[in-house]
Amino acid sequence: MMRLNVLLGMCYNVTLYPKSNRILLGWISALATVVVWPALAPLPVLVVGVPALWLLRRFPISFGFAAGLLYGQFWCHHLSGTDHPIPLGKMVVVAKLNSAPNSDELYQRNHWLVESVNDQTLPWYVSKTVELSWHRPPPLQLGQTYRLEVKLKPPSGVVNLGGFNRYRHLLSRHVVASGYVRRGELLRLQAHWRGELLQRLAAATALLPQGDMIRTLVLADDRSVTDERWQQMRKAGLIHLLAISGLHLSIMAGAVFTGLNWIRRYFFADARGHGLALVWLATAMAAIGYGWLAGMELPTLRATVAVVFTLLLLWVRRQARPWELLLRVAALVLLVQPLASMAAGFWLSFGAVSAILLFAWWCPRPTTRLRQLGWFFRLQIVLTLLMCLLQGVWFGTYSFHGVWTNILLLPYFSLLVLPLCLLLSLSYFIGLPSSWLQLADWLLWPIAEVAQFAAELTVGFGFLASSMVWPLCLLALAIAVAFYQLVAQWRLCSGVLLMSALMWWRLPVPQWQLDVIDVGQGLALLITHQQQVLLYDTGAGFPSGFSYAKNAIYPLMQQRGIAQVDTLVISHGDNDHAGGMGWLKEQVPIDLHIGHGGDRCQQGPSQWGQLTLSWFQAEADGNDGSCVLLIESATHRLLLSGDIEKDGEQAWLAATRDSKVDVLIAPHHGSNTSSSAAFVARTAPTHVVFAAGRNNRWGFPKSEVIQRYRQLGSTLWTSGQQGQIQFNFHGSGEILVETYRRNWFPWWYNQQ
CATH class of the missing domain: 2.40.50 (OB fold (Dihydrolipoamide Acetyltransferase, E2P))
Incomplete structure (x- = not known):
């Protein structure tokens, strides 16, 4: 409890810090929040705000925050404003x-x-x-x-x-x-000279089982890393080992400094420390060299700047407190890259360092070797849990296996794998036979095997839905506090446990749910009801290997904790509706496939839990042959119309007595060849969704179609404009609508 009081006291007395530190603290606070700014101020306001900084000169934190805010907003306008740097x-x-x-x-x-x-x-x-x-x-x-x-x-x-x-x-x-x-x-x-190195290393490692990992670690060349490898590494919680970041540069810099300093002390011993400056300089040059090998793109540049500046501060101000070094490095990174906080690497890198510093302050490192081993083990657990939390918040899912895989492999990777992979590859570039790269392949074999083993584990679910991140994190915090101070501070523990229990409270659960997935100019709908899942269409797939099934539908399923699809409906065979079908069927268990590529779209109703599914398919080819699905509950009706056009609409109206619906997925993305006046009048939808890509080349939805629905008073939604759209159907008759850009992430860049 004493340390907690000290920590709160430090936060309370932040005004006692040196003025420069307070300015940097405000600067970092402003630019680190760029990822959640709700809007950008108009440029005239920002221009007026520059001289207004003078009024805040006596308030260092406010001055730093205002300066960072203005600097970041100017950059955001420059990169995303209407006056583009490059003509369009x-x-x-x-x-x-x-x-x-x-x-x-x-x-x-x-x-x-x-x-x-x-x-x-x-x-x-x-x-x-x-x-x-x-x-x-x-x-x-x-x-x-x-x-x-x-x-x-x-x-x-x-x-x-x-x-x-x-x-x-x-x-x-x-x-x-x-x-x-x-x-x-x-x-x-x-x-470019780096292109020649890429070709040489690719040719030398083409036949090695872990050759793709060697190329990724040495030259940041992940072009040949297969989807299977990425999936395995992500499920094992080891994906950060393949993405060159501050971790890799720090490991390399630490290895170079340790080796050169040992040589200096062993062969050129000098009580006055002569030659130490050369060791620091060589370490910094090695870090810069690794950054150039990795392409020096913005994430690598950010990591290189951070590592080199840290080395400089450690050399010049060896007595500076660690958190001050971190403060200055973060401030410099945000000066060079004001939008760095929009990348996950920024939070993962500085979050890891902050966790290490906080843990080292909370639990000072012991003196005996045995206790140091236990201290390192606890540090690794804390660090891994924090990284899992950050990944869960940022990416929506994280891996349970990351805890044990990182404890097992991170020291091995840091002390042996990365230094030797770099050394062997550099030796190959200057004349070593390519056969020596086999050693690097052997070193990476345990990592590949552990990743494959973790990915194949069937106990539990490899990923946790993001909706469960905060409750479980608070529960873990409560358990940790209770374990640490159960007897002396039972009131504090009970308070944290109560907070954790409150996080399990939920808003009323809808009877069923529709998610209109944003798949550009295509269609993909996810309907969930009583633990059952129906997927209607899969969006497009392309010869390059990209498909919305892999990049939009599957991540959403992981985020929701959905492991299988009970019913897959493919309305018709057009690529923008069926392009991801093949990939999805290979990756996800599917119980029933109806429509294109599966069982015939049956005529008439069927029961699905408490919902009634009414199927219809006209005797026609092309768009009018789409499988149309009407989903009904006791209080709501939802119509999934595929790409039917005017003839298909007339056929459906002729086969349906009560055609009024609450939610309509507009036929054929809102084209002029669909949504006829008769169809619009008969369905009279309360909500209309146009599954149309942002700024699509066809101009969907057409203005005439929009006008027809507006005349009825329908509320219109477009997936390309709102992003993912979610309809929650409640048994009381209420329909709650939430969208990605308006409700979940209403940040400035999502409103552009």
Whole structure:
């Protein structure tokens, strides 16, 4: 309890810290919250706010917070405002390839550094990174310069619970536009030196079972890492070992410093410490070199800046308190990359260091070796639990297995695997036979085996739904406090236990639920009722291997803790409805498959728990042959219409007596060939959902269709605008609607 009082006292007396520390604390607080800002202030307000900083000069924390807020908001406007750094539309650009291409893929998406637009050189101060897709490109190499005819638009992406927020990811990497290449002409043949290393290492490790992991650890080349490998590492809680971050750079810097300092002390002993400066300098250069090998993209740059600046502070101010070092490093990282907090790596890196410092302060390191081992074991448990929590909050799911796998493998990885993989690879680059890389493959074999074993464990569920993260974390905290101070502080323990119990309280559970998943210009609907799951369509799939089933539907299922699909309905065979069917059937157990590729869409009603399913399919080909499904409860009616057009609508109306519905998934994404006046009038929906991608090329939903529904007073929703849309149907007759952008994550970048 004494330490808790001291900690609270430190927080209360924060004004006693030196002025510079207080300014940095405010600066970090402002820029670390960029990921949850509700809106951006207008530029005129920000301009006026700059001289207003003078009024806060006597309040260091407020001054630092205001300065960070203004600095971050200016950057956000620069990257995402209406006045784009790079013009949008059809352009001719000269650009350099800035990311390693997948030479064996027909459809490539890479980052390019734009030098000029329509023969006009861009100013030095604007962000120049764009993401371009290119179908059937010529052989590309990192560093080549092309003249490209492109069509550019603002970057965007689908947003769903548990899924990947592509727009936030692009903003964190300062990507200001995306688009596709119409045609290109090679201007300069000179390739980047790193591209040559990528090719050499790929050829040398092509036949090694863990060759993909070697390339990822040494050169951040994850192009050949299979989906199976990613799944295994994620389920084992070891995914952070493959993503080069501050952990890898710190391990490498620690190994270099330890080795060089031992050589200095053993061979060049000097009581005055001569030569120590060279050791620090060589360590910093090694960290920078590793960052260059890894491509020095923004996440790697952030980690490199943090490690090098930490080395500098440790050398210059060896007596500085650790938390002050952390404060200065975080402030510098946010100065160099003001949107760094929009990336998970920022929180994982600084969260890990903060946890280590807090644990070391709370439980000082003992002096005896045996107790030091126990201290390290406890530190590893605390650190792993915190990383699991951060991953759960950030990604929506986390792995139970991460606790034991990290305790088992992290010391082995830190002390042996990473240093030797780097040493062997660098030796190969300067002339060592490629056969020596077999040793690196053997070193990585235990990690691959543990990941596979953890992924195949059938006891329990590998991932925990994010809705359970906070209750279980508070429960774990309560157990820890009770275990630590059960006798002396029973009041505190009982209070924490009560808080944990309250977190299990839930709002009234809906009788059934519909999730309209944001899959761009396509359709995917998830209906849950009494622990049963019905999936209607799967969105599109592409030859590149990308599919919305893998990148949107499956993550949502993991986030919800759904392990199987009871009924899969594929309305018809168009790619935007059935493209992910093959991948999904390989990955997820499916009891019943109805529609395209499965059993015939039956006519008439069937019972599904307390709901009635009414099936209909017209005797037609194409869109009008879609499998139409009407779901009814005692109080609500939901119509899933697929892509039927006017003829299909008339056939359904003729076969249905009571056609009025509460929620309608608009036919054919809101095209002019559907939602006829008769269909709209007969269904008279309270809510209408258009499954249409943001800024799609067809202009769906069409304005005429929108007007027909508005004349009836229907509430309109578009998945491309709102993101994932959730309808909660309650037995009382109430329908509660929540959306990703408005209710769950109403942050500024989700409102752009």
